[in-house]
Amino acid sequence: MNRFVLGLVLGMLTGGVAHAAGPDLGAVQQSATNWPAIGMFLFFVLMTLGITYKAAKGTKSAADFYAAGGGISAGTNALAIAGDYMSAASFLGISGLVYTSGFDGLIYSTGFLVGWPIVLFLIAERLRNLGKFTFADVASFRLDQTAIRIISAVGTLVVVAFYLIAQMVGAGKLIQLLFGLPYLYAVVIVGVLMIVYVAFGGMKATTWVQVIKACLLLGGATFMAGAVLLKYGFNPETLFAASVQVHPKGDAIMAPGGLVSNPIEAISLGVGLMFGTAGLPHILMRFFTVSDAQAARKSVFYATGLIGYFYILTFIIGFGGIALLMSDPSYFKLGAAGTFDKLKDMIGGTNMVAVNLANAVGGPYFLGFISAVAFATILAVVAGLTLAGASAVSHDLYAQVIARGRTTEKHEVNLSKISAVVIGIVAIYLGYVFENQNVAFMVGLAFSVAASCNFPVLAMSILWRGTTTWGALAGGLVGLISAVVMVVLSKAVWVATFGNAAPLFPYDNPALFSMPLAFATIYIVSSLDKSRKAQRERAAFEAQFVRSETGIGAVGAHAH
Amino acid sequence: MSGSTLGLRGGAPPLKPRAVGADIDPQIERIVRTPEFQQLVAERTRFGWILTILMLVVYFGFIGLIAFDKSLLAVKVGGTASLGLFMGVFVILFAFALTGIYVARANTRFDALSAALKRSVAR
Numbered sequence: 001m002n003r004f005v006l007g008l009v010l011g012m013l014t015g016g017v018a019h020a021a022g023p024d025l026g027a028v029q030q031s032a033t034n035w036p037a038i039g040m041f042l043f044f045v046l047m048t049l050g051i052t053y054k055a056a057k058g059t060k061s062a063a064d065f066y067a068a069g070g071g072i073s074a075g076t077n078a079l080a081i082a083g084d085y086m087s088a089a090s091f092l093g094i095s096g097l098v099y100t101s102g103f104d105g106l107i108y109s110t111g112f113l114v115g116w117p118i119v120l121f122l123i124a125e126r127l128r129n130l131g132k133f134t135f136a137d138v139a140s141f142r143l144d145q146t147a148i149r150i151i152s153a154v155g156t157l158v159v160v161a162f163y164l165i166a167q168m169v170g171a172g173k174l175i176q177l178l179f180g181l182p183y184l185y186a187v188v189i190v191g192v193l194m195i196v197y198v199a200f201g202g203m204k205a206t207t208w209v210q211v212i213k214a215c216l217l218l219g220g221a222t223f224m225a226g227a228v229l230l231k232y233g234f235n236p237e238t239l240f241a242a243s244v245q246v247h248p249k250g251d252a253i254m255a256p257g258g259l260v261s262n263p264i265e266a267i268s269l270g271v272g273l274m275f276g277t278a279g280l281p282h283i284l285m286r287f288f289t290v291s292d293a294q295a296a297r298k299s300v301f302y303a304t305g306l307i308g309y310f311y312i313l314t315f316i317i318g319f320g321g322i323a324l325l326m327s328d329p330s331y332f333k334l335g336a337a338g339t340f341d342k343l344k345d346m347i348g349g350t351n352m353v354a355v356n357l358a359n360a361v362g363g364p365y366f367l368g369f370i371s372a373v374a375f376a377t378i379l380a381v382v383a384g385l386t387l388a389g390a391s392a393v394s395h396d397l398y399a400q401v402i403a404r405g406r407t408t409e410k411h412e413v414n415l416s417k418i419s420a421v422v423i424g425i426v427a428i429y430l431g432y433v434f435e436n437q438n439v440a441f442m443v444g445l446a447f448s449v450a451a452s453c454n455f456p457v458l459a460m461s462i463l464w465r466g467t468t469t470w471g472a473l474a475g476g477l478v479g480l481i482s483a484v485v486m487v488v489l490s491k492a493v494w495v496a497t498f499g500n501a502a503p504l505f506p507y508d509n510p511a512l513f514s515m516p517l518a519f520a521t522i523y524i525v526s527s528l529d530k531s532r533k534a535q536r537e538r539a540a541f542e543a544q545f546v547r548s549e550t551g552i553g554a555v556g557a558h559a560h
Numbered sequence: 561m562s563g564s565t566l567g568l569r570g571g572a573p574p575l576k577p578r579a580v581g582a583d584i585d586p587q588i589e590r591i592v593r594t595p596e597f598q599q600l601v602a603e604r605t606r607f608g609w610i611l612t613i614l615m616l617v618v619y620f621g622f623i624g625l626i627a628f629d630k631s632l633l634a635v636k637v638g639g640t641a642s643l644g645l646f647m648g649v650f651v652i653l654f655a656f657a658l659t660g661i662y663v664a665r666a667n668t669r670f671d672a673l674s675a676a677l678k679r680s681v682a683r
Contacts, residue, residue: 103633106648107626114619114651117658121608121615125666229642255640256626265626270623294671301663308652498570542590549601550674552591552681 098318102253
C-alpha cells in the first residue's frame with residue numbers, strides 16, 4: 001500500500017518543475033509490492049495488447065502505419081493529442097507544485113496550454129493540407145528534400161531522445177515507488193511494451209493506447225477533484241480557506257511566489273512552452289491521422305478544452321492535497337518527536353500528492369487505479385515518441401535521403417518497425433545509464449529544441465514565400481545548436497552535472513534567445529540566397545500556398 | 561518575421577513574374593487569381609493573426625504581471641481567492657474560447673468561401 005511506501009523523493013522542485021513534463025524523482029527507495037495497482041495495470045496492458053493485435057491486422061500500407069490510414073475522427077484525435085500532452089509529470093508534477101507553492105502551479109498550467117491556440121491559428125490546417133506522414137513532408141514541400149529532411153529528422157530525433165530519456169528515467173523511478181518493482185524491470189517493461197505497440201500496431205495502436213489512457217486519466221482526475229470539492233460543499237472558496245489555514249506558507253500560497261523571480265527567465269520559459277508545443281514531432285504527426293483540415297481544426301479545439309480542463313483539475317487536486325493531507329501524519333515520514341515538515345516529508349515526496357490523495361478520497365483500490373493510470377500514461381507517451389522517432393528514420397532519412405525515393409512502401413514500413421525496435425532498445429539502455437543522473441532539464445531542452453529548430457523551419461517554410469533551402473537549413477541548425485549549447489552552459493548542466501562554480505549562460509530556459517536567432521538566420525540567409533535554386537523555390541511557393549490554404553490536391557484520407 | 565515580408569499578410573500575395581526555369585501550373589495561377597481565393601486568404605490570415613496576437617498579449621501580460629507586479633495579483637477577490645488565481649483560470653478559459661471562436665468562424669465563413677472557390681475553379 002502506498003501509504004506505507006518508504007520512498008525518499010528529492011529533486012523535482014529545484015528547477016525540475018521548470019520542465020514539468022518529465023518527472024525527476026531523484027533518489028527513490030523501492031517500496032513494498034503493490035498488488036492492486038499491478039493487477040489493474042496488467043488489465044490495461046492486456047487490453048492494449050488486444051488493440052495492438054487488432055490494429056496490426058488492419059495495418060498494411062505506409063499510410064496505415066504512419067497515419068492510421070487517415071481514418072481517425074476529430075474527437076478521437078483530440079483525446080490522443082490531449083493524451084500525448086498530459087504526461088505523468090504534468091499530472092503528478094503540477095499537482096505536487098500546487099501542493100508546495102499554491103498559485104505558482106498555475107504558471108505552468110497556463111504555459112502548457114497557450115501553445116494550442118497558436119498551433120490552431122497558424123499550423124494545424126496547413127499542416128494537414130500539405131503533409132502526409134511527418135512534419136518534414138511539409139517543411140520540404142517546395143525545398144530541397146535531402147537538406148530539409150535531414151535537418152527536420154535531426155530536430156525530431158534530438159527532441160525524441162531527450163524527451164524519451166526523461167520519461168524512461170521518470171518511469172523507472174515512479175514504478176519503483178508505486179509498484180515496488182526494481183528500477184531496471186520497470187524500464188525494461190516500459191521499453192518492451194512500447195516496442196510492441198509501435199512495431200506491430202503502428203499509429204493505430206499508438207493512438208488507441210493514448211485514447212484509453214487519456215480517458216482513464218481524465219476520469220480518475222475528475223473523480224478525485226470531485227471528491228475533494230464534495231468535501232467542501234462544491235465551494236472552491238471554502239477549499240482555499242481550509243488550505244490557507246493548514247499550509248505553512250499560509251496566505252502566500254494564493255499569490256505568486258518565488259518560482260518566477262526573474263522576468264527574463266519567466267518569459268523565456270513561456271516562449272519555450274508556447275512554441276515548443278508547435279514543434280513537438282509526436283504531436284505534429286497526429287494532424288496527419290485525420291481525414292482533412294476541418295477535422296484537424298476541430299481536434300485542436302477539443303484537445304485545448306480537454307487539456308485546459310485537466311489542468312484545472314490538477315489545480316484542485318493540489319489544493320485538495322493541502323487541505324486533506326497536510327494535517328494527517330499518516331501521509332508523512334515522522335521525525336523523532338513525531339513531528340514532520342509538511343512540505344518535505346511527504347511519503348514518496350511531493351510528487352506523490354495526487355497518489356496519496358487518491359488513497360485519502362478513494363481508498364486502496366482507487367490508489368491502485370491511479371498508480372496504474374500513472375504507469376499507463378508514461379507508456380502511452382513513450383510509444384508516441386518512439387513512433388515519431390521511427391518515422392523520422394524510415395520516412396525522412398531512409399526513404400528520401402538515403403534511398404532517394406527509390407524504395408517500396410513495404411520496405412519503408414519494415415524499416416520503420418526495425419527503427420522502433422532499435423529506438424526502444426536504446427531507450428532502455430539510456431534509461432538504465434541515466435538512472436542516477438539529473439534528467440530534469442531534458443524535457444525543457446526538448447521543448448526548447450522544438451521551439452528553436454522544428455518550429456521556425458516549419459513556420460517559415462509554410463508562411464514565408466522567401467524561405468529557401470539554405471535559409472531553412474542554416475536557421476534550423478543555428479536554433480538547434482544554440483538551444484543545446486545554452487542549456488549545456490546553464491546552471492542545470494554546467495553547474496549541477498559538470499560541477500563548475502558558475503553557469504556561463506544565466507537562464508535555465510534558452511528559447512527566448514535561441515528561437516529568434518533561428519528565425520533571424522532563416523530570414524537573413526534566405527534573403528541573401530540569390531541562387532537559381534532559391535529562385536525556383538520562391539516561385540514554387542505559389543503552388544504550396546494554394547494547397548496549404550485550400551487543401552486542393554491534399555493527400556486524402558484513404559488515398560493510398 | 562516582419563509583417564510585410566510574409567506571403568500571408570494582407571491578403572493574397574501579388575503574382576510575381578515567373579522565375580527563371582520555374583514551371584508554374586496554370587491551374588494554380590488560375591486559382592490564385594480568383595476573387596474567392598483572395599478573399600478567403602485575406603480574411604482567414606487576418607483573423608488568424610488577430611487571434612494569435614490576442615493570445616500572446618493575454619498570456620505574456622499574465623506572465624509580465626507575475627514578473628513585475630506580484631502584489632497586484634495577490635489582491636483578494638472575495639475572501640481567500642486572489643486576483644491572480646482568477647486571472648490564471650481566465651487565461652486557460654480564454655485560450656479555449658479563442659480556439660472555439662476560430663473554429664466557429666472557420667466552420668461557417670471560411671468553409672463557405674472555400675466551397676465557393678472550389679465551385680468556381682471547377683467551372
